Amino acid sequence: MMPLLYLLNVLLLLGLGLQLHKQAWAKALQPYMLPALGLKLLCGVLLGVLYFHYYGEGDTITYFNASQKLTQLAHENSGAYWRLLLFNQFPSETFRATVPFTQFADFSNSFFLLKVLSLFNLLTGSSYYLIGLYFSLFSFWGMARLAATLSFVFPDTKKAAILALLFFPSVVFWSSGLLKDAVLMGSMCWVMASVLQLAHGQKQTIVTWLLLPLQLYLFVKIKIFFAALLLSLLTCYLVLKVLSRTIKPLQALKVQLLILAGFMALAIVTVWQISGIFSFDFIAEQLFKTYKGLLALSLGRPHLHYSSLQPTLASIVLNAPKAFFSAIYRPFIGESSEVLYLLLGLENLLLAVLTTIAIVSASSKIWLQKIELWHIILVLFIVASAIVVGISTPNFGTLSRYRIIFLPFLVYLLLQNRFAQRQLAKLR
Template sequence: MNLLYLLGNLLLLGGLVFVLWRSAKPNFLKIFFWPAIILKVGAGLLVGWLYQHYLSGGDTFVYQQQAEILNAYALQEPKNYLHFIFTGEYPSEYLYNAMRFRGYSNSFFIVLLLHFFNFITHNSYYLNSLYFSLFSFWGCWQLTKALTQLFPDTKVAAAFAFLFFPTVVFWTSGVLKESILVGSCALLLAATLRLLYQVNTTFASLLMLVVGAYFCFKIRFYFAVAYFPLLASFALLQHFGRKMHFSESKKLVFYGVALLVLGIMASFLHEAVTPEYFFKEMIKSYEMTRAMTTREAYIHLPDLQPTYQSLIYYAPKAISSVLFRPFIGEINTPAYFLAGLENLLVLIITLSALFTFRRSLPTLPSTLVLSLLIYSLVVAALIGYSTANLGSVSRYKVAFMPFLLYVLLQTGLNQKIMNWLGKRFIHCFISDSV
């Protein structure tokens, strides 16, 4: 790689990191910034190294190879390349045949993103990985900052869930779809909170809202179909509820109505959202991953059918499997053992929240709690219905895991533990009040 490209990109990345560091307010966040950014960047590089040396490259290197083909085409046929970029029409049979992901909108979107970065990084996979990791960190950092400022009692839960939970850090780093997905979902929620609670609407918040919504939809439109109505319902109820002084019970009624209406509207965002087509594709994906799974541990949904009755029947098993499996010892490999340990922690956190929530209710607005919980359960079900392989599930579930953890960790006994950690450890590093 050209040394000039390396130095230029490192300076650019360093500048972006410095801007994020300068935004670390209140002081509580400064404690976590450098450990969090180092973990994120290191995880992105580690993901690439593991895929390159132990996992036969995987999709992440195929994306890079496809992006390099597009970059070479841009240099050889600039006019045809620009026609392709602006119209989406393939100007040559060569390009049509070369683009392997042309029929997969989200994979091809990653290829397009990578090829734009390739112009800056001179086709360096690992520099591209740093940019992807930094985008993911930016979204999670903005959300952690917004939650810390607006709901300070939940600051430790936010930092742990979005910046330090091991699976979330690892699988949302590097050249992976999940890096863009989780970064954009976090960015969208952060922008929504700022626009709701800040007196003056800023251009930065509007930009975050647009970028977060666009990337979220392009990467996982079927998750976006669940996420957008939930977030919009929360925002509408908070905005009008404050002006009209709705009681909590009225808020919940109007929240349900808004969710129903917006959910129906969201179903028209993409042609693949029609229930018949979507259910069939989901079951097809499950059967394909089940056939490719050689290990004994998998999500077993016998006779799963593309009907409402069948999906409702298997929902508890699909959701619980995605949340808590693999168990410790279910698959005897070091990676699955570590996943089992983490899943055991998630199980303990969940049970603690369920059985002790009356002692300390969430300090968040009830409609936000409902939105994040519903989103997490819906996405967990979709993952369970469409993916039998537990290894893939461990990666895919990061789409909702930080949001679910955040809600659970500021409920009941978990909230008391988080508050204790905040008082005992945070004040060891800073002298002024957080």
């Protein structure tokens, strides 16, 4: 029975991959589509190998093992399972105590992932690697769709978009496999692609409109703070681009930036006045709490250290430059002799080289194209995300994983100069 189940899942995965390849937007990614998809699926498998056979522990293992308890409940009491899945109603407190991430079940993105995994356990017979392939395929769907949309809206940057989203090493690896990050990147990029299409007048199919609420829900559920930031910026971008079609003064970048600045000022004042999970005080406290928790687990290994960090907004601002720099360029080569840190160091060296080339190109006025509002939106998201990730994540291994939320967009922007584009043009 199990071999047949595995065979059916493999056939389903092949069918879904073929369906993606047949999508109209996928034509913009040829001839890179299939190699990128193959690499993504391979990374989904390699991620499991890394955690099970090298680390021996980690989030992906914890999620998979914990989800088995929910799957067991489905086999023993289907009614109780569906009440838990849909309404977070636990069959008993004893059962609840055996499942991690249930203290705040209604808000926990980790517990939400357990419920999703339990469904995939039923589908795959609790096959870790098959689930990892499904997650990898979902992630690829969103990221490839965004790369294709960028290729259509900004055709001169097609290869930059493809490289940044589909082939940059840590981006591809950490957005694959059985992790929250795969769901995050798939849903986030899918939403970004839809906003770009709407903003630039591309027609949306009925299927796209039906899928959009689900993708939004997944994005918000997995990373609510980053979702709030990015969705606010995307909303502003969409409104400005739509209005600029009929209001000519809005077509000027300076006017767009003034309106964007006003929107940001209003947002900051609003957040300053509110309390709860979106207040500055709460955010600062959570960043500090996360930093302290991960710092305790990082002792004895290379890590970031903020000697003056306190759970206040002022302290976060003072440490922001170091956090931003570290989130992008550390660890350096030589901070550790471990193979994984050396690979990270090499990638960060590449980022430093790309940054240098971009700065020189900008100062020499050989930038590929004029600055667009979309580029400013990406810069704002990159800066804010890098600061948050850099402050809250002292462990370099975890940092390399968490920073993929902004890293592909940074790489995409760094490749917007003529020198980089000439090198990309040589790729076949």
